[in-house]
Amino acid sequence: xxxxxxxxxxxxxxxxxxxxxxxxxxxxxxxxxxxxxxxxxxxxxxxxxxxxxxxxxxxxxxxxxxxxxxxxxxxxxxxxxxxxxxxxxxxxxxxxxxxxxxxxxxxxxxxxxxxxxxxxxxxxxxxxxxxxxxxxxxxxxxxxxxxxxxxxxxxxxxxxxxxxxxxxxxxxxxxxxxxxxxxxxxxxxxxxxxxxxxxxxxxxxxxxxxxxxxxxxxxxxxxxxxxxxxxxxxxxxxxxxxxxxxxxxxxxxxxxxxxxxxxxxxxxxxxxxxxxxxxxxxxxxxxxxxxxxxxxxxxxxxxxxxxxxxxxxxxxxxxxxxxxxxxxxxxxxxxxxxxxxxxxxxxxxxxxxxxxxxxxx
Amino acid sequence: xxxxxxxxxxxxxxxxxxxxxxxxxxxxxxxxxxxxxxxxxxxxxxxxxxxxxxxxxxxxxxxxxxxxxxxxxxxxxxxxxxxxxxxxxxxxxxxxxxxxxxxxxxxxxxxxxxxxxxxxxxxxxxxxxxxxxxxxxxxxxxxxxxxxxxxxxxxxxxxxxxxxxxxxxxxxxxxxxxxxxxxxxxxxxxxxxxxxxxxxxxxxxxxxxxxxxxxxxxxxxxxxxxxxxxxxxxxxxxxxxxxxxxxxxxxxxxxxxxxxxxxxxxxxxxxxxxxxxxxxxxxxxxxxxxxxxxxxxxxxxxxxxxxxxxxxxxxxxxxxxxxxxxxxxxxxxxxxxxxxxxxxxxxxxxxxxxxxx
Numbered sequence: 132x133x134x135x136x137x138x139x140x141x142x143x144x145x146x147x148x149x150x151x152x153x154x155x156x157x158x159x160x161x162x163x164x165x166x167x168x169x170x171x172x173x174x175x176x177x178x179x180x181x182x183x184x185x186x187x188x189x190x191x192x193x194x195x196x197x198x199x200x201x202x203x204x205x206x207x208x209x210x211x212x213x214x215x216x217x218x219x220x221x222x223x224x225x226x227x228x229x230x231x232x233x234x235x236x237x238x239x240x241x242x243x244x245x246x247x248x249x250x251x252x253x254x255x256x257x258x259x260x261x262x263x264x265x266x267x268x269x270x271x272x273x274x275x276x277x278x279x280x281x282x283x284x285x286x287x288x289x290x291x292x293x294x295x296x297x298x299x300x301x302x303x304x305x306x307x308x309x310x311x312x313x314x315x316x317x318x319x320x321x322x323x324x325x326x327x328x329x330x331x332x333x334x335x336x337x338x339x340x341x342x343x344x345x346x347x348x349x350x351x352x353x354x355x356x357x358x359x360x361x362x363x364x365x366x367x368x369x370x371x372x373x374x375x376x377x378x379x380x381x382x383x384x385x386x387x388x389x390x391x392x393x394x395x396x397x398x399x400x401x402x403x404x405x406x407x408x409x410x411x412x413x414x415x416x417x418x419x420x421x422x423x424x425x426x427x428x429x430x431x432x433x434x435x436x437x438x439x440x441x442x443x444x445x446x447x448x449x450x451x452x453x454x455x456x457x458x459x460x461x462x463x464x465x466x467x468x469x470x471x472x473x474x475x476x477x478x479x480x481x482x483x484x485x486x487x488x489x490x491x492x
Numbered sequence: 493x494x495x496x497x498x499x500x501x502x503x504x505x506x507x508x509x510x511x512x513x514x515x516x517x518x519x520x521x522x523x524x525x526x527x528x529x530x531x532x533x534x535x536x537x538x539x540x541x542x543x544x545x546x547x548x549x550x551x552x553x554x555x556x557x558x559x560x561x562x563x564x565x566x567x568x569x570x571x572x573x574x575x576x577x578x579x580x581x582x583x584x585x586x587x588x589x590x591x592x593x594x595x596x597x598x599x600x601x602x603x604x605x606x607x608x609x610x611x612x613x614x615x616x617x618x619x620x621x622x623x624x625x626x627x628x629x630x631x632x633x634x635x636x637x638x639x640x641x642x643x644x645x646x647x648x649x650x651x652x653x654x655x656x657x658x659x660x661x662x663x664x665x666x667x668x669x670x671x672x673x674x675x676x677x678x679x680x681x682x683x684x685x686x687x688x689x690x691x692x693x694x695x696x697x698x699x700x701x702x703x704x705x706x707x708x709x710x711x712x713x714x715x716x717x718x719x720x721x722x723x724x725x726x727x728x729x730x731x732x733x734x735x736x737x738x739x740x741x742x743x744x745x746x747x748x749x750x751x752x753x754x755x756x757x758x759x760x761x762x763x764x765x766x767x768x769x770x771x772x773x774x775x776x777x778x779x780x781x782x783x784x785x786x787x788x789x790x791x792x793x794x795x796x797x798x799x800x801x802x803x804x805x806x807x808x809x810x811x812x813x814x815x816x817x818x819x820x821x822x823x824x825x826x827x828x829x830x831x832x833x834x835x836x837x838x839x840x841x842x843x844x845x846x847x848x849x
Binding site for chain 1: 534535536633663664665668671672675676679690691692693696697716717719720721730731732733734735736773774775796797798799800801816
């Protein structure tokens with residue numbers, strides 16, 4: 132489905148829930164709504180579903196104005212955080228309900244096929260209450276998929292599940308979305324989840340749409356400080372800097388050679404922000420690196436990575452290094468960074484410079 | 493503060509006959525005084541049961557609980573002198589932040605001057621000093637949960653502080669700060685902390701030692717790096733790491749090793765004859781030259797840009813393996829044949845799901 136939100140906004144009482152925004156969803160693909168709680172993800176989804184009417188603007192589905200058309204007249208499937216199933220129906224009947232409603236044939240066969248795709252075929256005769264949370268959410272997902280709606284809305288569907296189960300189900304969902312032709316909207320607070328889902332991402336912050344584009348592109352080219360903050364985990368290291376001949380002047384006297392736009396001085400932009408992803412800071416040096424001395428405040432081993440928190444002349448920084456590294460609290464550490472991995476944001480927070488992407492992708 | 497010893501089992505059924513009747517299978521374990529521990533596992537693994545037995549909310553059906561050598565199996569949470577922090581904020585909305593933090597101390601009749609000092613210290617650690625006089629009702633869920641954490645940590649005389657999924661309602665960015673705060677607070681206050689979670693990142697970053705559990709069984713008690721480098725059981729290998737460890741079937745036959753049907757020379761270590769599993773983490777699975785010793789020929793199934801690195805999914809026969817590759821590495825296209833280095837210093841070998849020493 133081609134879904135277009137034309138200059139919509141939402142105000143409730145005196146409060147603005149959604150600032151005016153224009154969003155044309157990529158048809159037949161996954162769009163991730165990424166933002167912290169209160170960013171407006173659910174408000175936006177409710178408008179997409181037809182559960183709420185925007186205060187201003189129009190909603191168009193496949194070119195037809197559907198603003199104000201109630202949800203029951205639209206063909207939308209929804210999955211929520213809470214596992215919502217019909218408690219008095221078996222798993223099979225739960226999945227079958229949208230098919231029966233439509234008067235489909237070979238219902239049993241379709242139900243079995245969907246159950247197999249979500250690995251719940253052994254529970255078809257059970258009731259939802261007899262299943263674990265993960266299994267219940269699989270039933271809700273199977274029912275949403277059974278509907279075969281051209282628009283599928285998922286509001287943090289995995290948030291109440293175990294970490295490992297989330298990983299498994301997310302991978303299965305990514306494949307299901309890729310093989311289906313529905314337009315899918317998926318809300319999450321987690322940057323990592325957005326990257327794993329791929330597709331397109333709309334970054335929301337306090338009711339504002341900040342950026343929309345292919346997920347990897349938004350991640351690598353955040354157009355503002357606010358997007359960079361929202362789309363990084365661990366948080367991007369942000370350092371106050373000033374523009375000087377040939378690069379950036381940093382606290383403590385270091386200079387970082389980066390190619391800044393020529394007209395910066397003319398436009399009066401002297402105070403800038405250097406952005407460094409935690410993964411851009413390394414413990415080993417490579418030719419051309421800049422070295423930064425610091426003191427270890429904390430080293431967290433997360434399994435595959437070690438997060439080194441260090442106090443440096445540039446402030447408190449976090450480095451994400453692959454593998455297990457033991458660093459004592461209070462010990463000296465040298466962080467290395469390649470100037471080519473620097474992000475630079477202007478006085479107004481707009482992106483001035485982003486690292487070139489490997490392979491030109 | 494206390495050293496906690498568990499030597500027990502728990503069944504919710506009256507006459508447990510088989511393993512599946514137990515919520516907690518027989519176990520014996522010690523939580524050292526002043527240590528930071530995490531109980532980690534999927535839902536239904538028994539971690540909350542274990543926590544409730546330690547707190548005194550639940551009496552184990554078999555065995556006993558010792559605090560500093562004293563049998564407290566039947567003692568109430570009050571008698572055990574335990575502080576607890578739950579998944580959702582448990583605070584008094586009508587009180588100010590300072591009153592909320594002082595409450596557990598007032599209850600214990602701690603002198604006023606000492607209360608003031610301790611509340612100030614905890615508020616500063618949690619960066620809430622500027623909010624001390626604000627009413628809790630007006631605060632966000634995040635802030636309320638911070639008060640809950642503060643209330644758990646405010647008493648210096650507790651035997652242990654138990655946390656049950658305390659960061660569930662917290663946004664990812666604040667989680668980073670709070671995890672760090674908890675760790676620093678632990679360094680400063682040296683309380684015995686026990687933290688239940690299903691989130692491996694929270695468990696590994698918080699704790700000095702992690703108890704990994706599955707189906708009522710303790711699979712491994714180890715440091716974060718031991719769980720990563722040398723998982724004692726394939727479950728731990730799979731559960732820790734995102735994605736978890738890759739496992740491939742292997743057979744040792746004289747001087748050759750067959751991995752997923754491909755022959756290679758035995759690594760320089762003794763392995764028993766017969767069927768094994770080779771375990772290698774995605775982080776240690778590197779691209780190698782064709783026919784390299786210890787490498788497997790695979791087919792590329794998927795390449796994903798995960799932001800800070802690339803995820804390569806490859807097929808070897810019927811098996812899928814994943815490799816985490818640095819962003820600057822140029823990867824082959826889907827369908828291409830590649831070689832991945834499976835044998836190396838970080839490779840683990842398993843027999844019947846258990847790690848071979």
